[in-house]
Amino acid sequence: MANQLGKRLECKECGGEVLCTKPGAGTIQCCGEEMQLKTPVALPTAD
Template sequence: MANQLGKRLECKECGSEVLCTKAGEGTVQCCGVDMQLKKPVALPTAD
């Protein structure tokens, strides 16, 4: 999986988060396992 610019990744083991500032091939690892793409948080709409 290629890393995508602007995506946030999180470690399920320790809770660390990183922000991808340069796209590229490979994976980001923490605690010996690949970090997972963090789900976006839905923001409330202003009506």
């Protein structure tokens, strides 16, 4: 999986987070496991 600029990744083991500031091929690992994309949080609308 290629790393995409601006995506947040999180470690399921320790809860660490990383913000991708430079896109490229490869994987980001923490605690010996590949980090997973963090799901975005829905913000309330201003209606």
